[in-house]
Amino acid sequence: MAPKQKTRNPELIPGVRKVSRSKMYHKRGLWAIKAKNGGKFPVHAKQEAAAVVEEKKPKFYPADDIKKPLSNKRKPKPTKLRASVTPGTVLIILTGRFKGKRVVFLKQLTSGLLLITGPYKVNGVPLRRVNQAYVIGTSTKVDISGVDVSKFDDKYFGKQVEKKKKKGETEFFEADKQEKNTLPAEKKDDQKAVDAPLLKALESVPDLKAYLGARFSLKAGMKPHELVF
């Protein structure tokens, strides 16, 4: 906060100030400024008025006045990450086909989703996006410094757009057979490239690989609100 400005002329009662007009003139030193400037108060030289550009009148005016919607300059930010979720943290996934799996968190994408990997060899979870809300962050961290995740973004995980073909009746039957969903080799290589340094980091901690390979489940007597993750 800026230091409180000193008022030269405080208001004693609303509408009544302490110092009179002539005294204020003296206080502000306007006499000294005028004296320095040879009797007159210094004034900026008048600026040339900018040339007014004639706007062309529109040819067409709409019949009714249409309301313009208010401008929205909002730029959404990626979701705020919980303090427990940092790159290299082991997360427990709570929903979806991988529920209960313990995975390694790599980075947060611009959409706010978390980029995770099993690693695939350890628990079958590939490079995947996951929402922070469906995840528990544990306090176990894995060394992720050897992994390069810069090439992954939301577009990498988007649905592949297929070229539209005009189908005739006979082509319907043939087309279904050809649409097989095999993972392109490029994605398999990406998975291997990300997992290789991770697996090395996992080996250095005893039991960590087995830990990631096992699923989490609540057993008898476990109270989630009392558990330390």
Add this chain to the structure above:
Amino acid sequence: MTFKRYVEIGRVGLINYGKDYGKLVVIVDVIDQNRALVDSPDMVRSQINFKRLSLTDIKIDIKRVPKKKVLVAAMEAADVKGKWESSSWGRKLIVQKKRASLNDFDRFKLMLAKIKKAGVVRQELAKLKKEIPA
């Protein structure tokens, strides 16, 4: 059937309810039928109802309402901390605290250790069973 742990000056108790739950304190004075003045090296001397206190076996030698320094010295001399942590009650509390603070990975490692131990025990048992003439 008789009582073995008495409320007396110097009796060490465990607070079992309230803000200072789990603290070991020394009874420094008795206020009336229900309350005592208690003190501990890490808390301000205060009154507490006996209902909130669980008496332990440990007793130290102090005069009524000693100065804090005197109390701390007496506690060191009697080794209250050591006696407490080696008593079965004290050890149980330490284990409870450790279990509560286990992280998910620690619980996993604990499970593996339990399975390993059970395996070893079962092997020995099988050996012993074999020796019994069928």
